Amino acid sequence: MAVKKFVVGLFDDEAVLFPAVKKVRTAGYKLHDVYTPFPVHGLDHAMGLRETSLHTAGFIYGITGTTTALSFMSWIFNVDWPLNIGGKPHFPLPAFIPITFELTVLFAAVGMVYTFCYLCQLMPFVKKHIFHPRQTDDKFVMVIEVTEKTNAEEVKSFLAAAGAQDINEQKAEAGWWFGRWDKDDEPYLRKIQTTNA
Amino acid sequence: MKDQFVVPARLKKTSFVLMGVGLLTLLIGLVAFRGEHSTRFWAGLLQNSSFFLLITLASTFFIAATTLAHGGWQIAFRRVPEAISMAVPVLAAILFVVVMILVFGGRDDIYHWVNPHHVAEDKILTWKSAFLNKGFFTIATIITLGLWVFFTVRLRKMSIEEDGWDLRPETGRKLLWRNTVVCGGFLVVFTLSVGSTTPWIWLMSIDAHWFSTMYSWYTFASTWVSGLALISLFVVYLKKHGYLTFVTEEHLHDLGKFMFAFSIFWTYLWFSQYMLIWYANMPEETEYFQPRVWGQWRPIFFLNLLINFITPLLFLMKRDTKRNYTAVVFIAIVIIFGHWLDFWQMVSPGTVKDLVFPWFEFGLGLGFVGLIIFLVANQLTKAALVPKNHPYLKESIVHHT
Numbered sequence: 001m002a003v004k005k006f007v008v009g010l011f012d013d014e015a016v017l018f019p020a021v022k023k024v025r026t027a028g029y030k031l032h033d034v035y036t037p038f039p040v041h042g043l044d045h046a047m048g049l050r051e052t053s054l055h056t057a058g059f060i061y062g063i064t065g066t067t068t069a070l071s072f073m074s075w076i077f078n079v080d081w082p083l084n085i086g087g088k089p090h091f092p093l094p095a096f097i098p099i100t101f102e103l104t105v106l107f108a109a110v111g112m113v114y115t116f117c118y119l120c121q122l123m124p125f126v127k128k129h130i131f132h133p134r135q136t137d138d139k140f141v142m143v144i145e146v147t148e149k150t151n152a153e154e155v156k157s158f159l160a161a162a163g164a165q166d167i168n169e170q171k172a173e174a175g176w177w178f179g180r181w182d183k184d185d186e187p188y189l190r191k192i193q194t195t196n197a
Numbered sequence: 198m199k200d201q202f203v204v205p206a207r208l209k210k211t212s213f214v215l216m217g218v219g220l221l222t223l224l225i226g227l228v229a230f231r232g233e234h235s236t237r238f239w240a241g242l243l244q245n246s247s248f249f250l251l252i253t254l255a256s257t258f259f260i261a262a263t264t265l266a267h268g269g270w271q272i273a274f275r276r277v278p279e280a281i282s283m284a285v286p287v288l289a290a291i292l293f294v295v296v297m298i299l300v301f302g303g304r305d306d307i308y309h310w311v312n313p314h315h316v317a318e319d320k321i322l323t324w325k326s327a328f329l330n331k332g333f334f335t336i337a338t339i340i341t342l343g344l345w346v347f348f349t350v351r352l353r354k355m356s357i358e359e360d361g362w363d364l365r366p367e368t369g370r371k372l373l374w375r376n377t378v379v380c381g382g383f384l385v386v387f388t389l390s391v392g393s394t395t396p397w398i399w400l401m402s403i404d405a406h407w408f409s410t411m412y413s414w415y416t417f418a419s420t421w422v423s424g425l426a427l428i429s430l431f432v433v434y435l436k437k438h439g440y441l442t443f444v445t446e447e448h449l450h451d452l453g454k455f456m457f458a459f460s461i462f463w464t465y466l467w468f469s470q471y472m473l474i475w476y477a478n479m480p481e482e483t484e485y486f487q488p489r490v491w492g493q494w495r496p497i498f499f500l501n502l503l504i505n506f507i508t509p510l511l512f513l514m515k516r517d518t519k520r521n522y523t524a525v526v527f528i529a530i531v532i533i534f535g536h537w538l539d540f541w542q543m544v545s546p547g548t549v550k551d552l553v554f555p556w557f558e559f560g561l562g563l564g565f566v567g568l569i570i571f572l573v574a575n576q577l578t579k580a581a582l583v584p585k586n587h588p589y590l591k592e593s594i595v596h597h598t
Contacts, residue, residue, distance in 0.1 A: 094476070
């Protein structure tokens with residue numbers, strides 16, 4: 001990933017944040033992300049995020065589980081080690097169903113959890129930059145990326161007009177990275193430059 | 198806002214035509230199936246009356262379950278299941294007449310345990326006669342039907358009465374409390390009847406030697422998912438005619454999720470009932486599945502699985518289909534037809550024995566559909582379509598999945 005420049009603004013209230021998000025999009029700024037203390041209904045639509053494909057991935061994982069279970073059990077009981085169990089046929093489909101079901105659920109669930117973690121860039125020992133110490137607490141944090149077309153000062157005054165506080169400019173790694181916060185990223189130690197306009 | 202339903206002339210005509218078809222089929226059946234063929238006449242009546250009674254009763258269950266769960270999303274269309282549930286008294290009366298004729302009408306082709314000679318010669322039936330006897334059957338049927346009608350009518354009456362109340366918080370609490378009490382009472386009755394004894398005596402006793410502890414839950418799952426499909430059909434119908442302003446695709450989405458989930462639940466019970474019997478392979482248990490899986494009924498048995506599991510599973514899996522009015526109507530009709538077929542293969546192999554094209558059963562079914570449309574449309578006109586004083590109405594209006 002790359003180190004990018006960001007303008008960060010802090011919001012107190014959902015009711016202020018929502019119109020601000022809409023204004024950012026109409027103004028054409030590039031919204032990096034919005035961090036909220038709780039799931040906000042409809043924020044994904046306001047931010048213009050597309051529908052997730054996680055369910056499609058889940059379907060594919062599930063189908064993989066079904067095929068794995070059925071083909072593996074059939075191979076064992078018919079080819080590798082045929083056994084006579086209670087006089088049942090070598091392909092006892094009803095007996096396979098519970099295991100097939102379990103494996104479908106297992107593959108779908110585990111696969112979706114890992115895919116979700118990957119999409120959200122969450123993993124043990126992997127870190128992401130924290131833009132504001134209170135973004136994991138009780139405040140709403142909006143992060144706008146400063147591209148070559150964007151004027152940082154203009155974004156700052158725009159955020160101030162939209163009702164943000166603690167507005168500051170940061171240079172940070174945009175994606176996830178291996179490492180330690182106390183050595184590589186110091187949101188708690190760094191003195192945040194506030195430019196309250 | 199259109200809040201008062203007026204029955205469109207076309208709907209009225211449709212219901213009369215369907216009822217006419219049903220009545221005509223009944224008359225043709227009366228002529229065609231006489232003497233030794235009359236088994237089919239009564240089997241068809243038993244199948245249809247029990248199926249349609251139980252899917253309308255599913256609406257009362259819907260109201261009771263959502264009320265006890267403190268659900269708010271369904272309030273915007275709560276009057277729809279209420280109106281459907283008001284068909285229960287009429288259908289209960291029809292079923293009562295049918296089963297009473299079967300038990301006391303001097304015939305033993307549907308319920309062979311009613312014949313004292315069979316019971317005396319048969320060890321299993323003798324042993325079961327403490328439970329399977331005319332007296333118990335009649336008393337249990339009267340009590341369950343009476344309690345169903347009582348609770349259904351009570352819930353409907355309370356709901357209409359609450360339209361005259363006010364919006365104060367104390368009134369809202371009182372409303373929730375008394376609904377909770379009545380719904381709790383109903384659920385106890387429902388669990389002990391549909392969840393236990395009722396399907397045993399009405400349907401499972403056709404194969405009196407056989408038994409399955411899954412049977413009642415299987416019947417419940419079948420009628421509950423069809424009941425949800427029926428609610429969805431009426432909701433979409435009203436929505437398409439400009440009523441139910443507060444109902445959006447969010448509500449439809451939740452109904453679709455319910456149909457999806459309970460189709461899978463039905464399959465779970467379908468399979469559980471089959472697998473344990475298949476695994477144990479005991480003659481007295483496999484006797485039920487012999488004609489269905491290995492006999493003439495094999496195509497129907499697997500068609501049942503195709504219609505009631507594979508189709509809803511694949512069709513309702515996508516979010517877009519659950520939110521699409523046309524798609525929901527299509528799958529709701531498929532589900533109701535599929536479970537009607539399920540009831541057919543529960544009743545007919547033990548009575549009619551041979552697999553024949555079910556024109557008679559289907560014609561009767563159309564008659565029942567017409568009757569339900571007629572009764573429900575009539576009931577929908579009797580009250581405003583939105584229970585305006587319900588404390589959870591706002592929650593339903595802003596409902597978002």
